[in-house]
Amino acid sequence: MWKSALASVCRRHRDLVAIYEAPEGTLALLLRQTLVPLSEERGRWFNDTRRTARAVVASLRAAGVTEDVTVLQWRPLPDVAQVLTGWPCCYLSDPHRCAQLADIVGARLADREPAAPAPLGRGxxxxxxxxxxxxxxxxxxxxxxxxxxxxxxxxxxxxxxxxxxxxxxxxxxxxxxxxxxxxxxxxxxxxxxxxxxxxxxxxxxxxxxxxxxxxxxxxxxxxxxxxxxxxxxxxxxxxxxxxxxIPVTPRRPAHAAPSSADRHE
Structure with a gap:
């Protein structure tokens, strides 16, 4: 189970954007690298994601985390979408980059859907x-x-x-x-x-x-x-x-890493 104290461990890794936790405890890492690399960039992309993932997992293991860990950059887009929309986010360091990656997933999955009528315009x-x-x-x-x-x-x-x-x-x-x-x-x-x-x-x-x-x-x-x-x-x-x-069900937001300005106050 995720513990808030692990946030300080995660903040050591600048290329770690977010972590999601499944109900059974599996952790999913969302890294800074793209989810859809170009074919000519795939080799460097894989090396970068593997290096970051290994470092993050090593830190989590040293902090006592024993649950399975997966990397969203290595998962099919439907699996990524399922995690982003269905698993609670327990750590978030870069909301802007997280939103960018989520938009990429949504756009790619929408492109795979059957052709639909033109969307309703505003004019x-x-x-x-x-x-x-x-x-x-x-x-x-x-x-x-x-x-x-x-x-x-x-x-x-x-x-x-x-x-x-x-x-x-x-x-x-x-x-x-x-x-x-x-x-x-x-x-x-x-x-x-x-x-x-x-x-x-x-x-x-x-x-x-x-x-x-x-x-x-x-x-x-x-x-x-x-x-x-x-x-x-x-x-x-x-x-x-x-x-x-539908009423709003209040829940505490995911832990977000403080900004550099906050850390120096």
Missing amino acids: ENGLSAAALAIPPTIFDWYRDMAPCFLAVEPPVRRRLILRTHHWIVERVLMPIARGERPVAADLRPTGRLTWRLVRVIPPGELDLWRTWIRLTIGDLQRALAWPAGRRTEAWVRWLFDIPYS
Whole structure:
């Protein structure tokens, strides 16, 4: 089990970005190096990651850590995505680099998905498409509810709700309006919606919002499992209410290494 005292051990290694811990205790190291090296750089990349990983593991072993340790740079991207979204982060030294690496994973996995319709735009064309996909009564209901959605606090929760609403229109209501099925694959642990929500969350705060994302995704999965004949306007309102109704489950954030300025105070 991870102990906070290990953070001082980890801070000795500048190329260690974060450590994640599985429920059974396995530790996953996220290093500074890229997750998708170019073929001509792979040799040097492997040597760099191996050198860093060996040094980190040696320090952890010397500090009494006996659990298995894996290196995310050496894992397939779906495995990396599963760790980043499903395992608690117990050490974080560089939130900015962690966010960059997470974006790389999300972008690469999205590229592997089947081609999807063009995303809903923000201009006149996007609004017209949304208007066609949403019944007028739902449109009026959402307009009346908008002040409630926009008043949600904290701001991260508000952005998560609005990002989910955007996905509902783009990937559920618009396909239904075209006579197609909603894109339920987006609700997988490494699916499009999961990554859209993860990108909203500030680096280092994912553990605070992990339960919110899991509950929202789970409720949306159950809603999309309803047969087409039961997808009434009440069902559509329920979709929009799902993220709004999920409470925030307070949890302590992952330990973040202090900045150099903090260490010299």
